[in-house]
Amino acid sequence: MKPQLLTIVVPCYNEEDVLPETVRRLSQVLSGLMKEQLISAESRMLFVDDGSRDRTWELIEQFHQTNPYVTGLKLAKNAGHQNALLAGLTAAKTVSDCVISIDADLQDDVDVMREFVIQFLAGYDVVYGVRQSRSADTWLKRTTAQGFYRLMHAMGVNIRYNHADYRLMSKRALEALGRFQEVNLFLRGIVPLIGFPSTEVYYNRHERFAGESKYPLKKMLAFAFEGITSFSVTPIRFVTLTGFAIFALSLLAFVYAIAGKLWGTTVSGWTSLILSIWFIGGVQLLALGLIGEYIGKVYKEVKRRPLYVVEKEMLLTPASTAYRQAAAAVQPAKRQV
Structure with missing residues (x-):
């Protein structure tokens, strides 16, 4: 040869x-x-x-x-x-x-x-x-x-x-x-x-x-995120699973609230309510950002620059x-x- x-x-x-x-x-x-x-x-x-x-x-x-x-x-x-x-x-x-x-x-x-x-x-x-x-x-x-x-x-x-x-x-x-x-x-x-x-x-x-x-470190993290989102839809599925988990927790909280009402052990307060709102709001923003990342990748692919x-x-x-x-x-x- x-x-x-x-x-x-x-x-x-x-x-x-x-x-x-x-x-x-x-x-x-x-x-x-x-x-x-x-x-x-x-x-x-x-x-x-x-x-x-x-x-x-x-x-x-x-x-x-x-x-x-x-x-x-x-x-x-x-x-x-x-x-x-x-x-x-x-x-x-x-x-x-x-x-x-x-x-x-x-x-x-x-x-x-x-x-x-x-x-x-x-x-x-x-x-x-x-x-x-x-x-x-x-x-x-x-x-x-x-x-x-x-x-x-x-x-x-x-x-x-x-x-x-x-x-x-x-x-x-x-x-x-x-x-x-x-x-x-x-x-x-x-x-x-x-x-x-x-x-x-x-x-x-x-x-x-x-x-x-x-x-x-900043570029390394960006590079890692690029690799993950370019080759896997698992993060999107993780968002879906998180939604199901929060829904399940909300059902448990609902049952707990009803039971407390029936037994007369409810305690008024705003801390748990505010923390719940912040938690759900943060998860929603995270999910929207992740979905936006994937949509942005589709946008770049479609433009074919x-x-x-x-x-x-x-x-x-x-x-x-x-x-x-x-x-x-x-x-x-x-x-x-």
Whole structure:
């Protein structure tokens, strides 16, 4: 079998501090895989600038001129991590045999990409990168993350435990992914729906090399809520069950009130009444908000607006002979901006 063309897709948002090191390490990985003839010499990296406000795109352009592995895609505005990732996957699938997606912060172990490729060559269409443990996380982050995975599984959503967006996908898996025309995008839940042969590769997650995390607690909670409401109607059913429960409690309260009236033990007061009104009012507002969330998702789907707009692109085709020859001779470790 001839070496397969691999593209590494890297979504970026304000990553100027870490980008030079990311390019260096990923270039070393590509160079090593090429020497082993596991991938084609036409393989490359595709950096997707998700509307960064720093020098991220400027650095990508500079590396494109000096490093034959580097290509780039600039979105017109910040479209969000999932949409930026999808933009890169869509651009890469036309010329690639397989694609690996990874964040730019170097927390995911780039050395296990070799195992990704080996599993792909063994016949797997999707290879998930899975963290071995979360011992390095803070207690809050570890607890909330584990709670999220358990909650998703309890609601019937098939996602890989301790897997983010570090994965390899074959060309036919990417083509199948392209048939999911969802506006409310949650790739961690969509990819398992494809159903092609898949496997897992375990690795240890590192600290961020430089820069700041783009996923504070607020964004993490919003992302989790997006995933839950995009793949499960269980919250709506929970509202229905809550309604039945309150109705049952009201019947019990009615029986208790009648019994108290007959036995002459009723006690006048407004506290229980006010608390009941507040409780029922809160449940009603919660139910309306949850229903509104689902209606809003339907609204977005119906409008069919584009998920992202590409402003600039620097892509290579397999016919780029000059770049292919330069790639064989490049020494990534010495390349710097």
